[in-house]
Amino acid sequence: MTTARENSLVGCHHCNLIVAVGPDDIGLAPKIMCPRCSSVLHQRKPNSIARSWALLIAAVILYIPANTIPIMTVTSFGEGSPDTIMSGVIHLLEADQIPIAALVFFASIVVPIFKIVMISMILISVQFKSGWRAKDRTLIYRLTEVVGRWSMIDIFMISILVGLVKLGNIATIEVGFGAVAFAAVVVLTMFSATYFDPRLIWDHAQSNELMED
Amino acid sequence: MNIHADLIACHECDLLHQIVALDSGSQANCIRCGAKLYKEIRNSLDRTLSLTVTGLILFLLANFYPLLTFEMQGRSQQNNLISGVLEFFSSGFWGLGILVFLVSIIFPLIYLLGMAYVLVPLRMGHKPWKMISVFKVVDYLRPWAMIEVYMLGIIVAIVKLSDFATITPGIALFSFAGLFVVIAAANASLDPRIVWRSVDIDGEY
Numbered sequence: 396m397t398t399a400r401e402n403s404l405v406g407c408h409h410c411n412l413i414v415a416v417g418p419d420d421i422g423l424a425p426k427i428m429c430p431r432c433s434s435v436l437h438q439r440k441p442n443s444i445a446r447s448w449a450l451l452i453a454a455v456i457l458y459i460p461a462n463t464i465p466i467m468t469v470t471s472f473g474e475g476s477p478d479t480i481m482s483g484v485i486h487l488l489e490a491d492q493i494p495i496a497a498l499v500f501f502a503s504i505v506v507p508i509f510k511i512v513m514i515s516m517i518l519i520s521v522q523f524k525s526g527w528r529a530k531d532r533t534l535i536y537r538l539t540e541v542v543g544r545w546s547m548i549d550i551f552m553i554s555i556l557v558g559l560v561k562l563g564n565i566a567t568i569e570v571g572f573g574a575v576a577f578a579a580v581v582v583l584t585m586f587s588a589t590y591f592d593p594r595l596i597w598d599h600a601q602s603n604e605l606m607e608d
Numbered sequence: 609m610n611i612h613a614d615l616i617a618c619h620e621c622d623l624l625h626q627i628v629a630l631d632s633g634s635q636a637n638c639i640r641c642g643a644k645l646y647k648e649i650r651n652s653l654d655r656t657l658s659l660t661v662t663g664l665i666l667f668l669l670a671n672f673y674p675l676l677t678f679e680m681q682g683r684s685q686q687n688n689l690i691s692g693v694l695e696f697f698s699s700g701f702w703g704l705g706i707l708v709f710l711v712s713i714i715f716p717l718i719y720l721l722g723m724a725y726v727l728v729p730l731r732m733g734h735k736p737w738k739m740i741s742v743f744k745v746v747d748y749l750r751p752w753a754m755i756e757v758y759m760l761g762i763i764v765a766i767v768k769l770s771d772f773a774t775i776t777p778g779i780a781l782f783s784f785a786g787l788f789v790v791i792a793a794a795n796a797s798l799d800p801r802i803v804w805r806s807v808d809i810d811g812e813y
């Protein structure tokens with residue numbers, strides 16, 4: 396079993412065509428294009444570790460306002476009740492909407508933390524050139540890519556509420572800055588996962604791991 | 609440039625595999641990390657094309673009919689898919705408005721139109737102008753067209769309001785739910801190789 400890189404080949408990111416390149420061709424100007432779809436060919440995504448880190452750190456910083464500043468305020472008969480991400484979940488629990496509360500808890504609380512912790516762990520392991528449990532780390536990476544977008548549920552819920560509940564002093568709903576920070580966390584972690592190149596996990600996997608499978 | 613049409617590299621671990629013919633409905637996975645390599649889908653072109661056209665019709669219905677009606681204390685209010693975006697704009701939340709507008713309306717529309725642009729001519733046996741660029745855009749936008757996530761957002765909003773108000777679903781809600789199913793099915797039935805196979809590479813292929 397050998398990789399494309401070990402054979403001086405590169406697989407196009409977009410159309411999967413395998414193109415033969417010299418061992419030193421990649422990363423040198425002029426850029427090499429895929430002969431089928433004209434995408435720029437890379438053995439590995441350029442600067443992926445630095446880009447993933449930068450976006451992830453920005454997400455970690457915004458994670459704090461996202462969870463402490465209200466995402467929206469419901470005002471009814473002059474009385475305003477601000478909601479944070481967590482208090483929204485608690486209100487659903489108090490209203491006995493258990494499945495919906497579980498869904499929002501998972502999408503808005505579990506998924507962002509899971510993504511931040513797992514991407515950090517994968518980045519650190521790659522920087523330490525670890526070959527440890529490469530298959531499991533790839534699986535976790537795949538999972539963070541799939542579940543990331545589901546955190547947008549709360550943002551879309553707010554979008555429905557602010558467009559619908561506009562009854563003057565009976566009931567109105569206002570957006571809070573927490574929602575901006577939260578949306579930014581979701582988008583930044585999505586880009587962080589996209590910029591990471593999972594093939595880096597395998598570049599340091601030991602040959603004995605290859606034998607096991 | 610030298611190409612190898614009989615090989616594929618795993619996009620998650622870079623392992624090389626020989627491409628083999630598959631029975632329809634079966635999928636080839638990477639033997640090292642388990643990532644999906646390719647899948648053989650029966651009638652991929654026809655199925656994806658009809659789902660795409662259905663999707664465009666549902667998209668129009670979802671955007672032009674009322675989504676929900678909200679009644680409280682004898683007063684009522686209706687919204688459309690775009691209402692929340694407009695409300696974000698008018699209250700000064702430009703970033704949120706643009707984000708929600710893009711991922712719930714613009715990207716799904718570009719996705720559906722792009723698919724139709726590529727697949728209708730292919731079905732009739734020729735390649736549209738700039739096919740590859742359009743198809744790459746469609747491929748890139750896929751995770752950012754968040755119809756199914758938005759659908760859950762609507763459900764959560766309905767549950768939150770149903771405690772103190774009466775909520776009546778409109779035609780757009782059912783169209784949107786249909787769109788969610790149709791886009792998921794179109795994603796599952798598209799074999800991107802039907803597009804790539806239609807491209808010749810300077811006689812070397």
Ligand SMILES: [Zn+2]
Pocket residue numbers: 618619620621622623638639640641642643
């Ligand atoms: Zn693999």
